[in-house]
Amino acid sequence: MIVSTGLACSVMIGSFLVLVAIRIPVAFALGLATIPIVLMDVRLTPFIVLDRMFQSYNSFILLAVPFFLLAANLMNSGKITDKLIDLSRVLTGWMPGGLGHVNVAVSMLFAGISGSSTADAAGCGKILIPAMVKEGFDTRFAIAITACSSVMGVIIPPSILMVVWGGVMQVSVGALFLAGAVPGIMIGLALLATVYGYAKVYDYPTAGRPTFAEFWEALRGSFLALLTPVLVIGGIVGGIVTPTESAIIAAGYALILGLFVYRTVSIRDLGQIFYDTGRFASISLFAIGTASAFGWLLAFFKVPRLIVEMLTSYDLGMFGTSLVIAGLFLLFGLFIDAIPTIIILGTVLLPVAAAADIHPVVFAVIGIISLAFGLVTPPYGLCLLISASIGGMNVVQVMRDVVIILIPMLLIMLLIMLVPEIALWLPRMLMPSAV
Template structure:
């Protein structure tokens, strides 16, 4: 009875517009207080221990890297390079939009940072070049979901911390799926470009291409440093995040000269705001997870999947459907903190690889960034393109199908993850 009441409370809080982190925290507080055997001190203790993880230090550090890169106008340089590389194809700006999202994903690890940084430049540019608002917004919103899939990825760090799974292996596992999603989106754009006779960008000279490449290379080295350092054991994911922030700072200040020391206060302030939002949600979800553990939710989930026959493929398909639903109204981080501890033991009992499970969950939750009512990337792109959300959602549907197609491939061909 108590569990049903707490569930209704949680739904009601979200429905009336309480921010998700506070909704989780209030629900955890009320739930634990109703447990007569649990002291109220359990709430701050569980919130503290939920953040007491060395690997979680990577979260604010990757956020700091993204903010430095955005403030240093790295996105402009990556956009110019992407246009030079693929802009000559029909629908060139659409292809460049996807390519820059793939490159920016390797720099920031954040889909929303990608949407904001790239969308402000490319959406107006695409509209001015004759692209429809629907396509301009749809491509930008959909391609930005790659930000959480191609490493480094903040959501992978969270999943690794929750399950004690190697973050380095998760980073490697996200590479091929992320590239396949990007290539699939480019294929969709090429079909639309032929149908709608979309323009190509003018050809640039060889010397101009070399200049743009030299301008973009320092930014593109960032993911190579992070992934290479982790794979070869030079540093841990947290140390890699710290190194990437230092590298981004040095490149922006001394190479591009696009950031002044006086800009650091604003960068640090924005980093604290964004990091606190994610980490508070993580702490609150840890307290709520303790309440759910009191009702043996893990055991109930294990029994449920056991009654279905114990098929790992059926389990993964149910996971995709479940997190598709959750992702429509909840951010990826609290969704993982609440439900990964529930499904993870079941996955192990069925023989599902932890890396495969993590990549499936992360990609599925990335779709939630472009599905209303949450759909943060969709909302940001819609706002930039001045397009109603319903029309924006219709524009991203073909790209969502691409992501789902890659998801099915990962479920049936886990060797795509290279781990």
């Protein structure tokens, strides 16, 4: 039989939801949900699913994903995170709520090195959550600010999500990196203001005013690590290297720092570091494959065209369409990992954004910031789960503080929708040919 668009959409999405509900991992659920429709339609064979998965892997740019993960793991294992925390402490620890500001500042610095929010939550959380609790901060606040600040890892460049987005949507990764810089810094400043408000209300302590000698020592200790984003982003913007090559440079540079400069990584440690990187990268890349097959079938049955026609018929305008796009990404981010969501929902909404005259780079920034919120919102909320586990609390117990901290971050996203030039200013200045 030849399956209609409505039936195909119902069977695939229904199967996927059932599989997720019975706790099948999302990557497997996406692949398994394609099987019924392939068997039902005479035009399809199981080999098509395998072919689409292979085609998605046959991408040079996606090689950047495991190398950025390797760089993040080397940074954590090499105690480079500790040096970033020392620098953040002398920069922001003197303000009311000192360690809370340190938490946000180190997430901003780590984001510029790793590109991974989960690595940020795990690496920084293990050190800062116990330290904050010991200094008198409420455990719920310590967990919430760690989880919420870690989402900057996928917004401030370099970002693994931006690499995937650029590869899937055929958008310049360099332009995406630059577009995420200003919104990421604005979100960081909003978080610092939130910490200040908490500190004034709950009388949280400062970490002490540093001397110039302490500042110089912290800067000298972290200077080489801070060169990582300069090498990565500068190389891409300057047209010297591709995103994949920049990821390899970041991983190689982190390896040199850990082995020979700081001497905090031994040859014996490398086996476990490579194993962890391979394991996490394989999960991400397998999800890319199954999501690509799922998304291709949706396109085959013209589901994206149906959605585009429905949304464009309402004539919501640029801002209204941006709100709908952000809402859909936020909704999907509650249940699904960001990478499959980019491949499935991003490709579907791209023509919707184009019809509303939303610039592809602005569309990417809105989508990625929305998906970043999914990292701290249950039931998926991976960064929140990691932080809560470190703090020894249930996710439900910290949701009140998470919501309060997320409000100014949501306002920043609304501001970007109203004033798209916030995201486009830096790419237009440094990479005008890419935008």
